[in-house]
């Protein structure tokens with residue numbers, strides 16, 4: 244049993260097209276799968292973002308700042324481990340996570356401004 248998704252994908256999905264027709268089919272099916280993945284990613288980003296409302300409401304009651312250095316350090320540590328396990332470029336993945344965290348923080352700021 245493959246331990247990581249990257250190992251599993253390497254065994255199952257690494258196809259070598261043998262002729263032009265096969266190459267065209269493979270390009271099309273890969274692009275279709277990318278479209279599905281992008282849709283899933285957007286839905287997950289929206290869900291992550293939506294949680295900012297619960298977080299800011301809790302932080303107001305708990306008298307906490309929007310920026311939480313320790314939590315962010317922990318997130319980057321976990322993400323680094325996951326990136327390495329999945330053979331992903333850690334620096335690139337960090338950039339994505341930074342954008343997601345910035346998005347969440349700006350949503351929290353927006354909510355605070357509307358109160």
Ligand SMILES: O=C(O)C(=O)C[C@]1(C(=O)O)C=C[C@@H](O)C=C1
Nearest residue numbers: 298309310311314315343344347
């Ligand atoms: O966990 C929190 O306290 C959040 O506000 C969420 C979040 C994040 O996007 O993951 C955003 C800002 C904080 O600095 C840390 C983490």
